[in-house]
Amino acid sequence: MSSTSTIPAFPRMLEDESIYIMREVAAQFEKPALLFSGGKDSITLVRLAQKAFWPGKIPFPLVHVDTGHNFPETIAFRDWLVKQTGAELIVRYVQDSIDAGKVKEETGKYASRNVLQTVTLLDTIEEFKFDACIGGARRDEEKARAKERIFSVRDDFGQWDPKKQRPELFDLLNGKINIGENVRVFPISNWTELDVWTYIKEENMAIPSIYYTHKREVIERDGMIWPYSDFLNTSEDEVPFEEIVRFRTVGDMTCTAAVASTANHVDDIIREILAAKISERGARMDDKRSEAAMEQRKKEGYF
Amino acid sequence: MDIVRIATAGSVDDGKSTLIGRLLYETNSITQDKLEAIEKASKRRGVDYTDLSLLTDGLIAEREQGITIDVAHIYFSTPARKYIIADTPGHFEYTRNMITGASNAQVAIILIDARNGIVEQTHRHFYITQLLRIPYVIVCINKMDLVNYSESQFNQVKQQFNELFSKANYREQQLEFIPASSLYGDNISRRSEQMSWYKGPSILEFLENITWHEQETQFPARFPVQYVIRPKSDQWHDFRGFAGKLTSGVLKKGDEVVALPSQRSSVIEKIFRFEEEIDLAEAGDSVVVTLKDEIDISRGDMIVKKDQVPAGLKEISARICWLDHAPLKAGKNYLLQHGSNRVKAKVTNLFSSINVIDYQNIEGVEEIGLNEIGYITLKTARPVNADNYAANKLNGTFILIDEGSNNTVGVGFIG
Numbered sequence: 006m007s008s009t010s011t012i013p014a015f016p017r018m019l020e021d022e023s024i025y026i027m028r029e030v031a032a033q034f035e036k037p038a039l040l041f042s043g044g045k046d047s048i049t050l051v052r053l054a055q056k057a058f059w060p061g062k063i064p065f066p067l068v069h070v071d072t073g074h075n076f077p078e079t080i081a082f083r084d085w086l087v088k089q090t091g092a093e094l095i096v097r098y099v100q101d102s103i104d105a106g107k108v109k110e111e112t113g114k115y116a117s118r119n120v121l122q123t124v125t126l127l128d129t130i131e132e133f134k135f136d137a138c139i140g141g142a143r144r145d146e147e148k149a150r151a152k153e154r155i156f157s158v159r160d161d162f163g164q165w166d167p168k169k170q171r172p173e174l175f176d177l178l179n180g181k182i183n184i185g186e187n188v189r190v191f192p193i194s195n196w197t198e199l200d201v202w203t204y205i206k207e208e209n210m211a212i213p214s215i216y217y218t219h220k221r222e223v224i225e226r227d228g229m230i231w232p233y234s235d236f237l238n239t240s241e242d243e244v245p246f247e248e249i250v251r252f253r254t255v256g257d258m259t260c261t262a263a264v265a266s267t268a269n270h271v272d273d274i275i276r277e278i279l280a281a282k283i284s285e286r287g288a289r290m291d292d293k294r295s296e297a298a299m300e301q302r303k304k305e306g307y308f
Numbered sequence: 309m310d311i312v313r314i315a316t317a318g319s320v321d322d323g324k325s326t327l328i329g330r331l332l333y334e335t336n337s338i339t340q341d342k343l344e345a346i347e348k349a350s351k352r353r354g355v356d357y358t359d360l361s362l363l364t365d366g367l368i369a370e371r372e373q374g375i376t377i378d379v380a381h382i383y384f385s386t387p388a389r390k391y392i393i394a395d396t397p398g399h400f401e402y403t404r405n406m407i408t409g410a411s412n413a414q415v416a417i418i419l420i421d422a423r424n425g426i427v428e429q430t431h432r433h434f435y436i437t438q439l440l441r442i443p444y445v446i447v448c449i450n451k452m453d454l455v456n457y458s459e460s461q462f463n464q465v466k467q468q469f470n471e472l473f474s475k476a477n478y479r480e481q482q483l484e485f486i487p488a489s490s491l492y493g494d495n496i497s498r499r500s501e502q503m504s505w506y507k508g509p510s511i512l513e514f515l516e517n518i519t520w521h522e523q524e525t526q527f528p529a530r531f532p533v534q535y536v537i538r539p540k541s542d543q544w545h546d547f548r549g550f551a552g553k554l555t556s557g558v559l560k561k562g563d564e565v566v567a568l569p570s571q572r573s574s575v576i577e578k579i580f581r582f583e584e585e586i587d588l589a590e591a592g593d594s595v596v597v598t599l600k601d602e603i604d605i606s607r608g609d610m611i612v613k614k615d616q617v618p619a620g621l622k623e624i625s626a627r628i629c630w631l632d633h634a635p636l637k638a639g640k641n642y643l644l645q646h647g648s649n650r651v652k653a654k655v656t657n658l659f660s661s662i663n664v665i666d667y668q669n670i671e672g673v674e675e676i677g678l679n680e681i682g683y684i685t686l687k688t689a690r691p692v693n694a695d696n697y698a699a700n701k702l703n704g705t706f707i708l709i710d711e712g713s714n715n716t717v718g719v720g721f722i723g
Contacts, residue, residue: 011387013309013385013387013390014309015309016309016310016311016390018311018592019311020594021553021592021593021594022594024553024594025534025553025594028534028535028551028552028594029534029648031535032534032535032607032648055582056582057551057594058535058537058551059537059580059582059583059596060537060539060541060543060544060547060549060583061537061538061539061541061544062539144381144383145381145382145383148363148380151380151381151382152378152379152380152381167378168378170378171715171716172404172405172407172408172631172707172716172719173408173716174407174408174411174705174707174716174719175411175412175702175705176412176553176702177645177647177705177706177707177716179645179707179709179714179715179716181643181709181714182714183713183714194381195381195383195392197383197385197390199385200390281339283339283340283341284339284341284342
């Protein structure tokens with residue numbers, strides 16, 4: 006059934022639900038923030054926030070935890086989007102956490118700053134006293150995420166306790182928290198990867214260029230194509246070469262694999278996803294560390 | 309594109325995970341890397357088959373114990389529809405998680421092992437579908453392969469279940485009995501060749517064809533105000549828009565409306581969906597409404613049509629399902645949240661609890677414990693603009709929040 010080439014329509018009731026959640030956040034919390042990574046999911050969140058509060062401005066800042074290992078195209082896009090929407094942007098750097106001795110850079114072939122960014126994120130929440138952080142996680146991505154509520158309460162240490170989740174009934178969202186606690190909010194919980202793309206298509210949204218086909222220096226590792234960069238620790242036999250690729254998911258350059266693709270239009274991307282045999286997070290090295298990699302990271306405060 | 313929300317209840321033993329795995333597998337919704345990951349994990353656990361329950365049981369504790377603890381949301385689609393399965397636990401101690409997962413469902417799948425027929429937890433699962441007024445219930449009589457695909461066995465279980473239904477209150481609920489073997493794929497997405505005596509649809513065929521009553525639009529209009537939009541920009545200097553998601557009914561431009569609790573009346577000037585001005589909003593739509601007159605309205609208030617004003621309750625009687633470890637006791641204060649409205653409430657009376665097996669009321673109870681269901685009365689500090697749950701489901705429910713822990717401790721159904 007997934008090989009069909011007709012592009013399905015975006016289910017509009019998902020947008021109604023997400024806008025409702027955005028407004029609940031603005032109404033129930035004193036200092037919310039939107040966690041912005043520059044990927045398609047957080048770009049979708051910005052679009053939804055724009056819609057939820059129009060003709061007013063987005064009533065909370067976008068927060069970017071910059072690992073220093075981002076794709077330059079993502080950063081350029083971020084700055085363009087901020088200018089275009091008039092939203093406030095706050096950037097905090099993982100490098101600062103490293104310099105302050107709070108975290109230690111990983112070593113070895115698979116070194117990445119993915120885990121490190123949790124510390125910077127928790128420090129940023131503390132610095133600005135954010136009581137709610139909106140994130141673009143979707144339940145279809147990964148099985149620990151499939152268990153998460155829309156309003157997910159975190160304790161003083163930013164930790165998620167999957168056994169103590171609040172019941173969420175009908176569309177009643179309870180954002181009441183104790184001092185020190187904060188809430189992670191996931192407005193696109195019920196969207197799938199395909200929903201995000203059909204939304205991008207129907208809304209005619211701009212996205213970073215790396216989602217479309219381009220020529221790039223890459224290396225081959227573990228049967229996957231990795232973007233070559235100064236941040237990637239390579240061995241001698243990993244010789245960079247040029248390839249026509251695109252990215253299906255956008256994380257750090259050190260943990261996001263590319264796919265060979267000539268898709269240069271959103272319709273092509275949607276057809277590619279409909280026919281795909283590998284899931285979106287199959288291209289994320291950060292998830293492959295163990296069966297429970299995501300749950301462990303979430304318990305420690307990852308979003 | 310339609311979205312169908314399904315709730316499944318049961319334990320691994322009923323073949324629930326296998327059933328979900330089948331639905332995903334036969335709609336091409338499991339990607340190769342996920343399948344390989346499950347195969348690898350199955351081997352590591354020393355089982356000699358691909359354990360599809362590993363697909364749904366996502367928490368470390370769940371995999372350790374081989375049970376479902378919390379709701380997992382699983383997505384699949386066909387060219388016609390998008391499906392969201394809330395896969396909920398079947399054990400009594402996780403009833404609150406089951407209610408969480410099932411509260412938005414249009415269809416519930418209750419799994420019954422054909423060898424055992426109706427067991428205690430079937431009663432509880434069915435009671436919850438009744439309590440939540442889920443319009444469709446698929447009674448999946450599973451593991452038919454283990455009873456030689458026997459028609460009489462199927463009919464016997466069906467008869468048992470119909471007896472159960474005869475005692476139920478929500479009569480409009482539609483039951484569909486489907487004999488299946490999720491292990492072999494009989495009547496999951498394809499009709500079974502083993503059961504030519506069965507003329508009904510497979511589970512997927514049934515799901516593809518249901519239409520749930522567009523009732524919500526026929527109910528009175530209820531527009532709880534979530535947020536007031538005041539841009540104060542040069543271009544939108546005097547703009548005051550009331551943002552919300554219409555719970556029920558229809559609102560049109562030009563409708564005469566009343567704001568509650570102030571009782572001030574006005575007329576709908578404009579309705580916006582983002583930049584687009586629209587003439588009409590229906591139940592479920594997230595919109596922004598402006599009024600012709602400047603009247604005081606803030607979050608928690610409700611805009612309704614002039615000839616459909618709800619009573620404004622300060623004394624509420626409700627069925628309650630308790631979700632917290634500390635039991636509900638008469639005399640205690642809670643915060644009651646109904647839509648966007650939060651008010652202080654006191655439990656004035658607690659007069660019986662319900663046995664979900666025989667539906668008998670137990671009088672004279674002192675408290676209602678975790679996962680139990682009872683009747684209570686509440687007194688609220690300010691009026692709540694609710695309807696009777698049986699008359700307008702989404703405007704007839706509320707949650708109770710403990711002011712100490714801030715947890716959601718109960719869910720109530722008014723009437």
